[in-house]
Amino acid sequence: MNISEKLGFTHIEWVDDHLVVLDQRKLPLSEEYFHIRTIDGAFYAIQNLVVRGAPLIGITAAYALCLIENHEDRDSFFVTCETLKSARPTAVNLSWAVNRMINAYESHVGDENLERILLDEAAKIHREDSKMCESIGLHGNKIIPDECRILTHCNAGALATGGIGTALGVIYTAFFSGKMIEVWVDETRPVFQGARLTAWELARAGVPHTLISDNASGKLMSENRINLVIVGADRVAKNLDFANKIGTYNLAVLARYHNIPFYCAAPTSTFDLNCPDGGSIEIENRSADEIRNVFGARISLPATPAYNPAFDITPNSLLTGMITENGILTP
Amino acid sequence: MNISEKLGFTHIEWVDDHLVVLDQRKLPLSEEYFHIRTIDGAFYAIQNLVVRGAPLIGITAAYALCLIENHEDRDSFFVTCETLKSARPTAVNLSWAVNRMINAYESHVGDENLERILLDEAAKIHREDSKMCESIGLHGNKIIPDECRILTHCNAGALATGGIGTALGVIYTAFFSGKMIEVWVDETRPVFQGARLTAWELARAGVPHTLISDNASGKLMSENRINLVIVGADRVAKNLDFANKIGTYNLAVLARYHNIPFYCAAPTSTFDLNCPDGGSIEIENRSADEIRNVFGARISLPATPAYNPAFDITPNSLLTGMITENGILTP
DSSP states (O other), X not given: OOHHHHHOOOOXXXXXXXXXXXXXXXXXXXXXXXXXXXXXXXXXXXXXXXSOSHHHHHHHHHHHTTOOSOTTOHHHHHHHHHHHHTTOSSOHHHXXXXXXXXXXXXXXXXXXXXXXXXXXXXXXXXXXXXXXXXXXXXXXXXXXXXXXXXXXXXXXXXXXXXXXXXXXXXXHHHHHTTOEEEEEEEOOTTTTHIIIIIHHHHHHHTOOEEEEOGGXXXXXXXXXXXXXXXXXXXXXXXXXXXXXXXXXXXXXXXXXXXXXXXXXXXXXXXXXXXXXXXXXXXXXXXXXXXXXXXXXXXXXXXXXXXXXXXXXXEOGGGOSEEEETTEEEOO | OXXXXXXXXXXXXXXXXXXXXXXXXXXXXXXXXXXXXXXXXXXXXXXXXXXXXXXXXXXXXXXXXXXXXXXXXXXXXXXXXXXXXXXXXXXXXXHHHHHHHHHHHHHHTTOTTHHHHHHHHHHHHHHHHHHHHHHHHHHHHTTSOSEEEEEEOSOOBGGGSSSSBSHHHHHHHHHHTTOEEEEEEEOOTTTTHIIIIIHHHHHHHTOOEEEXXXXXXXXHHHTXXXXXXXXXOSEEETTSOEEEETTXXXXXXXXXXXXXXXXXXXXXXXXXXXXXXXXXXXXXXXXXXXXXXXXTEEXXXXXXXXXXBSEEEEOGGGOSEEEETTEEEOO
């Protein structure tokens, strides 16, 4: 049984003529599937976090391009591609995957099997991502001690990818190879991906874990209760600066202050060689209501001004290593 | 009109024969008053955060000791004192205020005006705290530039004291002296005192402010959008290490990394000279449900293990200065 099977859930699958994804907005209390049958449905799912995580967004967009009714209409196909790319600005895998689909389209336009060819390409992107996660897990496992208390941020797990995850892929590989692993899961305000998704995944996989508020990370580090930090990435610049969920930079600074190794795990599909450094990565600002309200409960006055950047940039100077499917890169 | 009057709300007042406090659990959406008529009511109010903030907890406990029916029963009085002290372990003002009441009691036990004397002492503690806040504001204002973007954590405002607040007391004094002040309010998980209380207070006072998630502080610092950090304290050790709301230590480390001045504002009633350093301060652990749930909404599975320390310790080495009513202390 490989690691993927040990996780015990399927969260993205092409079924007959459409895409079925686990609705991540409903986790962890409800496991509902969301059926994507149209481009509009895919756009909605990406923008509204039904699916999230840079690699998974890319895979979803690739499959979505198999839902176009009239593939022969070249103009329409390209308009759709641009629309999908705009659903979320920071994750580079989205345009990377759409560009792969465009290449397949260009090579086979006019082919009577075009639909089949596009679906094969999307499935290939999915399969390759799963393989990249496995390789990241194997490379990353080399730097995990036999006993290790690991802090992770947000969700860079199976739920963020087409495989076992990136940061969590390393954790699963270490855990299932018999190492004593304990995971500190920070809740990851404002959207609580840590509390809702990472804690759910780890529970499913049977990995010991403890949930904390984002504010408790410093205290734990000062008490030597965190041996290593590992996070994912939404976009990696050429110099290994990277964008990841807001709060990642805080952890990088805290880890440096406490001399704790700080790793990022990301497939090369998350690298954007057009970005020389972090300063050129666009950061998505999301609605102020994600800060003012929590699942319908108002925690501040409706008129309170709020600032809600979804990501921050961690400079390569704070990075111990970037774990990729090809090995571990150092700045 | 003094600053206190400019704030436009009253949050603790002895009315006729009992204590009336603004119910801070209900803020900011509802402004309801909670009537404390018994010791049990006071204990409940302190433990359940109807009132919070180290100085305000002390004042509440002092007034509460005026609610005892039979003041002549010395044993009962002392048992009540110990009970009140145990309501929350970290804020030293609680035992400080109760000890002041004990001294007044011991000096006048048997006096037919004992009830009146105790009430006078409680009112005096309240009045002195208000004066300490004013002095802290005046001393602190000296280190605030004419234009300043200030980050504060949790609520060290009027709502935490018997006056204009400690950290916010400095901010109010600077603002009403005509300085260009903008405040970054971090929401302060898990109990959201920043979002619920500080943003409400600042809106009432007309001070420009923006709410952020706790995770966004690092990004703002790295972009030079925070000029100064000022927080309160729940207990200050002899060497100026101090306990404050969880996440304070994270900000102290981040501020140091970015060379941003980091101040704590606290009256000397928050100092515990019995604690030589931060290591001897007891840290309250609160219910894991504060992490697992948010205002009734479950954000993680009910079985998810969670760790919820309410405070952390900031060492004096990360402190630029401790602003007290007597002036600014440096480590």
